[in-house]
Amino acid sequence: MGLPQNFLVSSVTLLLAVAMAVNACPPSDREALLAFRAALNEPYLGIFNTWSGTDCCTKWYGVSCNPETKRVADVILRGESEDPIFEKAGRSGYMTGSISPSVCKLDSLTTLVLADWKDISGEIPSCITSLPNLRILDLIGNKISGQIPADIGKLSRLTVLNLADNRIAGALPPSIVNLNSLMHLELSNNKLSGEIPSDIGKLSMMSRALLSRNQLTGSIPSSIANIYRLADLDLSMNQITGSIPAQLGSMPVLSTLNLDSNQLSSEIPTSLLSNGGLSILNLSRNSLEGNLPDVFGPKTYFTQIDLSYNNLRGSIPKSLSSAKYIGHLDLSHNHLCGPIPDGSPFDHLEASSFANNDCLCGMPLRTC
Template structure:
């Protein structure tokens, strides 16, 4: 009887151990995560203290696995979040080190978020472009340098590419236009140079493109207008030249367009100001000339229009008074002349909105 009981206990123990092993992450995934951790130093919060034991699918901070395969699917490490670890410490995250190429061994990875750690440096491992299931790549808010991997376009499932607020240089890879699932592209506040790919309009699923605060040159690709879903386009604070493509004014979903602080010239396309869907328009600090198009009407609704610091001439269109709503209007530092129209929105604007023009008069400036 005793032998039978011992045999049963031993059998159950072995079965439990086998079951735990089956439900745990593969040793290769665990090894890749530990190599990733070894390349980083997080001195204050101890977020990697949970990365212990054989099963990286259970209670490893920021790691989750596919419930069917137990392969690592998501790495989600944000240095600024509402996680109890940060709330208890009363501080945001800080981390040094680099992103290890060992991550590329996690070939079932769908999400890689290593964001807002302030001091992670080094380059983006080129092999990241070989992760076939990657949908989200978010490395915002670090000190990552080097170039965007040339083969980034191989990630045909990628929906979010956020590399903003780093020190990435070089050009935008031409292969980026092959990311046919991409919805959000954020590359702002880096050191990117060269031209925007002319066929960027192939990114037909994209709703947000933020390329501001770089050193981009060349002209604005007219193919942006082919992106039907594009609602937010920010190319401000670059070195972009040429004129504003008139096609942008015909975009049906575009809500925010920021082109300020570039070297744009030519006239403002009339359909930019008559587009009833456009809500925020900033063309300030360029070399735009010509007259202000007289195209405003009852459907005009702008939260903000900033056309300051250009070479605009002529008078302020009286049709602006018929607009449904204009919250903020800045026409300062141009060469405008004549009487400022009366009524809304002019009755709530300050003199600074019209300052430093050639010969504007009327409220809120001097009497004509």
């Protein structure tokens, strides 16, 4: 005698429900996401309309889970995206609200991206430093204020910290040097003040350090030269004083160094201009003194050298004409004197590259 039809239907339904529950995110993760969403308002694209149902692992916009544990692993919400939802709307994203501390209950989170929404404000929840697996924290392009959490150094697996283009103030927390896995540090265009930690050289994995357009003071720590993977260092548009550490010129992979618009003084280290790997060097708008080092040669390859608006004296080194390549050279607004050397790169530079010096002459300026 067979089983009743309604028994079979209910059994299948129960089995399906159990299977869906097994594959769904845990209720605690779902509740944390909904509380996170409740603190935000996205009025134009409707991306949060997808955050419905019991399973936040599937079809919730910007949310993905660990396939084995079904725990929420990534929350990636970018206000500038090539996603069809943006293309269809024909606009970039706009979101208000703040980052709810409920996000800290997602204790398997590896990636939190809440970037380029223009108007998210409030502070970074201090509990964010309790997320043991967090690898990427990207909050660029909002109006986030307050300070960087003091215990940020507890995020031992963090590889990317991007808080650029916000309103974050205060000093760099001393614990930041404990981010042993950090590769990309981007804090540009904020209101950070105080000095760069003297032991920042402990960040041995870092390849980019972008801290421009802040209010940083003090000197450039010589320990930066210990970061042998560092390729891009930008400390421009701050209030940094003192001399440029000569050790920066011996860094093996440093290719871009922007120190412009600070209050740096003393002479330009010879090692910077003789570094064969350095491609972009901007030291403009400081108070650098002395002569231009005569250290150029056949291995010299710069796409850009900008030394304008300083107090450099003496003549332009003739060895510059022996360089393999120099794309853009700006020596304007200094106190240089004497004839401009012949040949490359001087034969393709405009007069503006040499303007407002004491007594330079020769092409492309007046004849000597």
